[in-house]
Amino acid sequence: MGRPIWTGVITxxxxxxxxxxxxxxxxxxxxxxxxxxxxxDRIHNRRVNERTGREVQAEDIVKxxxxxxxxxxxxxxxxxxxxxxxxxxxxxxxxxVGLEEIEPVYFDRNxxxxxxxRQYTKIYELLRAALAETNKVGIASFVMRGKQYLTALRxxxxxxxxxxxxxxxxxxxxxxxxxxxxxxxxxxxxxxGTAVQLIEALSAPWDPSRYHDTYQEKVRDLVxxxxxxxxxxxxxxxxxxxxxxxxxxxxxxxxDQARGAARGDGKPRKKASAGRKSTRRAAAASRKAPPxxxxxxxxxxxxxxxxxxxxxxxxxxxxxGEQGVPGRARMSREELIDxxxxxxxxxxxxx
Numbered sequence: 001m002g003r004p005i006w007t008g009v010i011t012x013x014x015x016x017x018x019x020x021x022x023x024x025x026x027x028x029x030x031x032x033x034x035x036x037x038x039x040x041d042r043i044h045n046r047r048v049n050e051r052t053g054r055e056v057q058a059e060d061i062v063k064x065x066x067x068x069x070x071x072x073x074x075x076x077x078x079x080x081x082x083x084x085x086x087x088x089x090x091x092x093x094x095x096x097v098g099l100e101e102i103e104p105v106y107f108d109r110n111x112x113x114x115x116x117x118r119q120y121t122k123i124y125e126l127l128r129a130a131l132a133e134t135n136k137v138g139i140a141s142f143v144m145r146g147k148q149y150l151t152a153l154r155x156x157x158x159x160x161x162x163x164x165x166x167x168x169x170x171x172x173x174x175x176x177x178x179x180x181x182x183x184x185x186x187x188x189x190x191x192x193g194t195a196v197q198l199i200e201a202l203s204a205p206w207d208p209s210r211y212h213d214t215y216q217e218k219v220r221d222l223v224x225x226x227x228x229x230x231x232x233x234x235x236x237x238x239x240x241x242x243x244x245x246x247x248x249x250x251x252x253x254x255x256d257q258a259r260g261a262a263r264g265d266g267k268p269r270k271k272a273s274a275g276r277k278s279t280r281r282a283a284a285a286s287r288k289a290p291p292x293x294x295x296x297x298x299x300x301x302x303x304x305x306x307x308x309x310x311x312x313x314x315x316x317x318x319x320x321g322e323q324g325v326p327g328r329a330r331m332s333r334e335e336l337i338d339x340x341x342x343x344x345x346x347x348x349x350x351x
Contacts, residue, residue: 011093019091019115137153
């Protein structure tokens with residue numbers, strides 16, 4: 001069970017609810033140690049006195065604000081807490097606003113909110129249900145670890161969540177920051193209609209478990225491969241930018257591909273020819289017939305390649321490593337598919 005990183009009370013109107021805040025997310029980034037090249041010697045950072053060059057212990061370090069060159073005002077932690085004791089222990093909701101009114105760029109970190117005691121669960125659930133019913137969030141500010149945060153208290157299905165928000169002067173104006181801003185006239189006409197259809201064809205219910213940090217997986221694969229003396233796969237470069245002259249054709253091709261993927265064949269819809277119909281009948285018959293040994297049928301080879309084409313290049317490379325495919329680090333995605341399909345046919349023939 002986690003420990004709260006902050007405890008205090010949430011207030012709205014005359015109601016006070018004792019709560020604790022708990023970290024809602026984990027960091028799964030692969031962390032490296034710093035070592036000296038050519039050795040296994042770790043590198044450590046030390047706090048050193050700038051004038052004497054001597055290391056300073058943590059308990060001897062205090063906060064200082066420079067008021068003139070070389071002149072500091074020292075501020076103790078208890079003094080920071082003393083100037084706003086209530087703010088460091090209270091999340092006072094000042095307004096309730098529509099969740100859809102807050103632009104996503106303002107959201108920062110998430111914390112779960114829990115009642116501090118069974119006797120407060122009724123107030124907690126009442127607030128959660130009311131926020132869910134109205135689709136509102138409670139706007140409040142509070143002080144934590146010497147810093148004031150603007151926050152939005154919102155309801156999820158079973159729990160309250162505090163999201164810290166950026167202050168308005170922390171959010172940059174894109175008109176000033178970005179070198180190029182598109183004209184609104186560009187997003188009109190047939191191209192817009194096709195783009196909307198493409199988005200609809202690629203739409204799916206939100207399921208966070210479908211998405212994975214593939215970069216961290218590749219970092220771990222890189223470390224494993226180097227530790228075992230294996231070849232390291234090189235990633236493909238980014239695709240070329242779409243030529244605006246070809247934009248409509250690329251959009252239509254993307255739409256056909258997305259609709260084909262939704263049907264499970266990965267290809268645009270076409271009328272089935274007699275040959276394709278007979279192929280499907282033969283494939284259905286082969287599923288009913290007992291398996292045969294010896295030479296692999298064309299339909300089996302085709303299905304094997306189709307299965308391989310569903311895999312990422314990293315997964316193809318991993319399989320190639322398991323099967324000892326030589327020269328795999330220099331292979332393109334298509335070459336990996338060809339090599340794996342050939343290796344599969346050889347295994348099947350020898351079985």
